Each structure stands twice: as structure tokens, then as C-alpha cells.
Amino acid sequence: MLTFRRALVAAAFFITILYFTTRSTSPAASLSAIEFPKTQSGSESKANSQTTTSSDRPTSNNDNDAVPAGRNRNRPSSPQGQQPMQDMSKMTLQEKLAYQFPYDVESKFPAYIWQTWKWTPAHGQFEFREQEATWTNQHPGFIHEVITDQVAVHLLRLLYASVPEVLEAYEALPLPVLKADFFRYLILLARGGIYSDIDTYAIKSAVEWIPASVPRHAVGLVVGIEADPDRPDWKDWYSRRIQFCQWTIQAKPGHPVLREVVARIAERTLARKRAGSLAGVGDKNVIEFTGPALWTDVIFEYFNDPRYFDMARSPGPIDWRNFTGMETPKRVGDVVVLPITSFSPGVQQMGAKDVDDPLAFVKHGFEGTWKPENERHIGG
Numbered sequence: 001m002l003t004f005r006r007a008l009v010a011a012a013f014f015i016t017i018l019y020f021t022t023r024s025t026s027p028a029a030s031l032s033a034i035e036f037p038k039t040q041s042g043s044e045s046k047a048n049s050q051t052t053t054s055s056d057r058p059t060s061n062n063d064n065d066a067v068p069a070g071r072n073r074n075r076p077s078s079p080q081g082q083q084p085m086q087d088m089s090k091m092t093l094q095e096k097l098a099y100q101f102p103y104d105v106e107s108k109f110p111a112y113i114w115q116t117w118k119w120t121p122a123h124g125q126f127e128f129r130e131q132e133a134t135w136t137n138q139h140p141g142f143i144h145e146v147i148t149d150q151v152a153v154h155l156l157r158l159l160y161a162s163v164p165e166v167l168e169a170y171e172a173l174p175l176p177v178l179k180a181d182f183f184r185y186l187i188l189l190a191r192g193g194i195y196s197d198i199d200t201y202a203i204k205s206a207v208e209w210i211p212a213s214v215p216r217h218a219v220g221l222v223v224g225i226e227a228d229p230d231r232p233d234w235k236d237w238y239s240r241r242i243q244f245c246q247w248t249i250q251a252k253p254g255h256p257v258l259r260e261v262v263a264r265i266a267e268r269t270l271a272r273k274r275a276g277s278l279a280g281v282g283d284k285n286v287i288e289f290t291g292p293a294l295w296t297d298v299i300f301e302y303f304n305d306p307r308y309f310d311m312a313r314s315p316g317p318i319d320w321r322n323f324t325g326m327e328t329p330k331r332v333g334d335v336v337v338l339p340i341t342s343f344s345p346g347v348q349q350m351g352a353k354d355v356d357d358p359l360a361f362v363k364h365g366f367e368g369t370w371k372p373e374n375e376r377h378i379g380g
Helices: 004-022 043-047 093-100 129-138 149-159 164-172 176-191 256-275 283-289 292-303
Strands: 112-116 143-147 193-196 200-202 221-227 248-251 330-332 335-338 362-364
Touching: 093 164, 093 256, 112 129, 112 176, 129 143, 129 200, 143 149, 149 164, 149 176, 164 176, 164 256, 176 193, 176 248, 176 256, 176 283, 256 292, 283 292, 292 335
Parallel strands: 112 143, 112 193, 221 335
Antiparallel strands: 193 248, 200 362, 221 248, 330 335
16 A cells, blocks of 8 residues: 555655756757857856857868858857846947847757738738748748737837837838838847748748758858849949848847847937938938848858957958858858858849759748849849
């Protein structure tokens, strides 16, 4: 007969066995010898002072290895427990964002899909049902949200209540396209996951975007090439020689690239608001103010930032030459760059292959986005 004493002993024995069999190993023991960007400086180091120096990246000639950029200095530390309260009044905007949205490269990519449009799929006037459905079908188990402009305002007020200057900048932007651009960076910085424009088809699941040879705990941002115009007159058609697209982005929350983009847009917006010149931001300025030109610039600055990479050991700066003509994914630190075929298949130019190529992941239609003809694919 099972007595109370025997039941108590059995329970204690079961709990002990459960503890030792489910106990996780130390994070340091599971790390591969690869590059991790350093993501802590200034107030970040104060808010989360535990860092671990990573070992050198092993040399390899594979295309999906990191582009040579010197040795990464430190990997970001995983948040340990609750962060101490800090006085944010003297922090810069970048420091506030780093404190509110800490970056942990070893975390999983959140299973979120974020899209924005004037109406939700439940509305009778929603015209992108076929495109929207592909994301749900390709990502079972993901939380898929189509956010309207009205909902976006309230969502951002919730997420950025402690950083009011970001909210002020968002509400001050004079054009819907500027707010749409800003929203994608804001939602990914705060929550992570995938952002994709509403007129974009998901051809393959995001589970397949990162090469199998690249450990997911080493990647915090996935971007694709929008344009690689290898032609003498490329400046007549595009803003940058290599241009990264921002109609589809995958990220872990808090990534330094997103933090810098958000801070830069907010600071420029508020500066122009104070100067009374914000109304002068028109369609022709969008590409530089919030669009792919700004996005591209910040990514390249990140690749060459001595706060994250030891540039003294780099054979040279990372620029468009490292990515032009690429046909397979490449990794720079914690960023995976996909070839033009991945996010721009079927454009019939710049080396992009068709939608049936194994590396074709999404197909963008340009129907639900602002599209200046001289800034997008000629046949897009």
C-alpha cells in the first residue's frame, strides 16, 4: 500500500531525476567557432555587462561563409534574468533602444509574420488574399498579422511607450509610405520575426532561407539583394550600386542594424519637424529618408563598424564588390545576405533567376507599395 511517506520519497526522487535530465548545458559549451558581432557599447555594456569573447572564424572558401571583414570581437551576451532599472533621461536614443530591446543572437527567430495594409483580410475590400494566404500556408504555427494604419498607431504606442521621441517621429511623418517604411523597422526591432509587403508571395518557408551550414544561433538578420545593376548608367536607375531590399526582412528583436535605422529616421524626422521643413519630404525623398537607400547604407555601415568588427584585421572595407554577381548566400558576422534570386526572382535582369529556382524564396509584386520607376526594377 502506498503510504504518504513513500509517496513523498517517490516524488522527491522523480523531481531529482527530472532536474538532472532536463538541465540545460552552458551556452558557452554549445558555441561553434564562428564570428559573432559585438553588440554592446556605451549603455549596453552597463545594462548587460556579461560578454564572452568568441574564437576566430575558421577559414573556408564556401560562398555561405562570412565575407572576410576582420575578426569579430565579441558575441552579444544572452540576457540573464531581469535587467536593473536605469535612468533613461541621460541616454541617447540609440542607448534607449538598446536598453528597451536587448539583442540576443542565440535566441530563436520569433515565429511572427508582420504585414501592413489599409484593410485586413476580413474586410471586403482586401485585394491581396492570394498573396497573404501563401505566408500562412508556408508557415504553419506562425502568428500572422496584417496591421492596418489605425492599429499600427496603437501597437507602436504600446511597444514604444518608454521611448516617446520614436512615437513623436512616427506620428509626424507626412506621407503614408514613410510611416509604412518606419513601421517595418519598428516592429522588427521590438518583436522580431518576418516583415513582408502585402503584395509579396511566399514561395518557400523562412525555415529554408538560411543555409543548413550556417547555425541559426549565429544569425540575427536576413536580407536580400534588390538590385545589382552592372551597367555604366546604373546611377540613372538606382540609388546604390548594390541595393538591399526592404520589402521582406527577417530579424531577431533588438538587432543593431534595426536599432540604427530606427534612431536615424526618428532623429532626422524630429530635426526637420523642429526646423519646419518636414513637409518638404516628398515622394522623391522617400528612397533616401526611409527606403532601401537608407536601409542599404546602414547595413554597409554595420559591416564596417569597428564597434562590431575588428577592422584592423580586415583586408579592406566591405562594399558592393563583396556582393555583386553573387549566386549563393553569404554571411557577414550575424547577417545572412541572400542573392538577388531569393527576394527578386523573375525580374529578367541583373542575374536574377526565375521563380522556380531553388533559391527563390519570395516574389514581390510592387502593387501594394510606392514604386518610383527610376528606383525599382525596370520590369518589376
